[in-house]
Amino acid sequence: MANRFVLNAISYHGKGAISEIPGLVNAKGVTKALIVTDPDLVRFGVVKKVTDLLDEAGLAYEIFSDVKPNPTIENVVAGVEAYKNSGADYMITVGGGSAMDAGKAVGIIINNPEFADVRSLEGVAPTKNRTVYTIAVPTTAGTAAEATINYVITDVQNKRKFVCVDTNDIPDIAVVDPDMMSTMPKGLTASTGMDALTHAIEGYTTKAAWALPDCLNLEAIRLIAKNLRGAVENDADSREGMALGQFVTGMAFSNVGLGIAHSMAHTLGAVYDTPHGVACAMMLPIVMEYNADCSGEKYKAIAEAMGLDTTGMDQNAYRKAAVDAVRQLSADVGIPAKLEALKEDDLQFLAESAYADACRPGNPKDTSVEELKDLFRKLM
Numbered sequence: 001m002a003n004r005f006v007l008n009a010i011s012y013h014g015k016g017a018i019s020e021i022p023g024l025v026n027a028k029g030v031t032k033a034l035i036v037t038d039p040d041l042v043r044f045g046v047v048k049k050v051t052d053l054l055d056e057a058g059l060a061y062e063i064f065s066d067v068k069p070n071p072t073i074e075n076v077v078a079g080v081e082a083y084k085n086s087g088a089d090y091m092i093t094v095g096g097g098s099a100m101d102a103g104k105a106v107g108i109i110i111n112n113p114e115f116a117d118v119r120s121l122e123g124v125a126p127t128k129n130r131t132v133y134t135i136a137v138p139t140t141a142g143t144a145a146e147a148t149i150n151y152v153i154t155d156v157q158n159k160r161k162f163v164c165v166d167t168n169d170i171p172d173i174a175v176v177d178p179d180m181m182s183t184m185p186k187g188l189t190a191s192t193g194m195d196a197l198t199h200a201i202e203g204y205t206t207k208a209a210w211a212l213p214d215c216l217n218l219e220a221i222r223l224i225a226k227n228l229r230g231a232v233e234n235d236a237d238s239r240e241g242m243a244l245g246q247f248v249t250g251m252a253f254s255n256v257g258l259g260i261a262h263s264m265a266h267t268l269g270a271v272y273d274t275p276h277g278v279a280c281a282m283m284l285p286i287v288m289e290y291n292a293d294c295s296g297e298k299y300k301a302i303a304e305a306m307g308l309d310t311t312g313m314d315q316n317a318y319r320k321a322a323v324d325a326v327r328q329l330s331a332d333v334g335i336p337a338k339l340e341a342l343k344e345d346d347l348q349f350l351a352e353s354a355y356a357d358a359c360r361p362g363n364p365k366d367t368s369v370e371e372l373k374d375l376f377r378k379l380m
Contacts (some may be wrong), residue, residue, distance in 0.1 A: 003210050005255050006149055006167050008174045013244065017177035018050055021092070021135060022057035024173055030133055033061040034088035036079060036103035037095045038069070046139055046183060047094050062086040067095070070154045070161065070269050070276070071102040073118045079106040080116070083132075090133040093171065094180075096192060097143030097276065100136055101151035104169040107131030112168075118153060122162040123358055129168065136171035139180045141231065141242035142192025142277055144199065144250020146174040154270055159349075161266040163358035170254075178236070178243040186232050189242075190333035191277030193228040196246035197326065198261050198280040200224065203253030205291060205298055206362040213252035220249035221305035225329065232333050257362035261287040263354040264376065271350060272341045281335040285327040286378045287363075292319045294365045299323075339379040347373045 012020050025033070033054070041047050042065050054061050064082040067075050079102055083091070093103035105118060111129040115121055136146035145151065149170050154161050184192075203209065204217040223245030230238025264287070265279035292299060299322040303310050306325040310318045331337070351372035354360065360367070 003212070005212060006170060007251055008147060008170060009172050011147070011174040011176060011247070013176045013247070015177065015179050015240070017175050018053060018137060018180065020175060021050065022053055022059060024135060025059055025090070026057070028090070028133060030090040031060060032086065032088045033059070033090055033092045034083045034086050035061050035063045036067065036091055036093045036106065037063065037065050037099045038067045039065045041065070041095055041099070041139060044183060046180065049180065050092060050094055050137060061092070062088065067099050067102045069098050070273060071098045072154045072156050074156070075102050076105040076109070076118045076153060079103070080109050083110055090135070092135045092137065094137045094139060096138065096140035097145045097152070100138070100143070100145035100171075101153065103134065103136075104131065104145070104151040105153060105164070107134055108166060108169050119155065119162070121153070121164045121166070124165045127166055127168045131169050134171040135173045135175060137175045137177065137180060140184060140188060140192040141181055141239070141246045142195040144196065144246045144254075146171055146176065147247050147250030148254035150254060152266060159270050160353050161270045163266070165358065174247070176243050176247050178240040181239055181243060182234065182236075187334065189232045190228070190335055191275050191281060193224060193231060193242055193246070193277070193333065194281035194284070194330055194335055195277035196242070196249055197221065197224045197228070197329070198284045199253045199258065200249040201284065201288065201302060201326070202258040202261055203249060203256050204302065205295055205364050206257050206259055207364055208256040208362060210256070213256045216248050216252035218301055218305050220245045220252065221302060223248065225306045225325070228329060229332055258359040259287065259291070259363035260354065260360055260367060260372065260375075262359040263357035264350075264372065266357050266359070267350050267353040268339065270353065271346060272339070274339065274341075278335060281330045282337060282339060282379055283375075285323050285330070286375055288323045288326060290375060291363065291365045292323070295319065342376065342380050344380075347376055350376050
């Protein structure tokens with residue numbers, strides 16, 4: 001069986017990388033950007049770092065910032081209309097996963113109008129055309145949406161998130177500049193960093209894992225374990241390490257999928273509006289414990305990538321050490337271990353939604369609705 005591996009055509013990395021954007025635009029010959037972002041990034045001047053470059057180069061743009069932290073179907077519909085009305089012929093997405101996911105859906109619908117019903121994009125949509133030309137500029141070190149073929153949209157009406165997987169949606173250019181992440185508050189740095197760790201660990205242990213993404217995911221675990229605590233304290237070198245780590249796992253998990261930590265996090269976000277990274281961080285050690293008995297020797301490699309010496313440890317010991325190291329990192333960066341909003345009456349709906357989520361089949365251990373209910377209870 002052949003293993004497929006999809007990547008951005010080009011990516012730029014390092015401090016000041018956004019200075020490449022005007023040259024990229026001129027080389028492509030496009031004329032006007034729709035900048036898809038969120039209102040906080042406009043308010044705090046983060047988007048201005050990009051628009052200043054466009055202004056200096058005399059390049060036209062409009063800003064669309066009607067994007068919520070968990071982007072909704074309504075956000076996507078509004079973005080499609082904004083793109084059409086603006087006269088734009090390409091996009092620059094500036095933000096975390098929310099802005100980039102909304103931008104992916106907008107770009108796909110623009111070039112595949114038969115999918116104007118956003119819900120029709122759920123799962124693996126048979127789109128025929130690539131998204132509009134897109135330059136993706138992440139402002140968080142977590143989702144790696146700039147490097148993936150996945151995006152997640154919230155269906156508010158039905159209290160659910162749905163995952164879309166489409167090789168046509170990956171941005172043409174990723175510009176990963178740690179200076180764009182320097183204004184992230186501690187809580188957001190912590191939660192997005194734990195999201196990245198969840199990507200790396202789930203991608204490394206998923207049923208579809210194989211040698212190439214395994215190499216990337218292990219290095220991502222190492223980079224995140226080494227740098228997340230420092231990044232939360234806004235250490236510049238740690239910020240750069242996290243920017244790289246989250247991108248490295250993005251390349252990998254995009255091609256092999258995830259597991260039930262993400263399925264359950266998506267559901268918590270849809271029902272309680274729990275920030276995605278926080279939900280992932282709370283679920284990850286719980287799910288790791290659940291999956292441990294079918295992980296082979298992979299938890300030994302995870303423990304070592306987390307910085308532990310596994311010499312002399314038997315299988316049970318290194319599996320526990322890996323889980324404990326993840327739980328300790330989460331606690332060290334201030335992620336809560338319990339979800340106060342969670343209620344027993346919600347468990348059936350939560351478990352059914354998580355079971356239906358597109359990430360669930362990739363989990364290394366087959367599960368059931370009842371087992372998912374038991375895992376959710378561990379957050380209470």
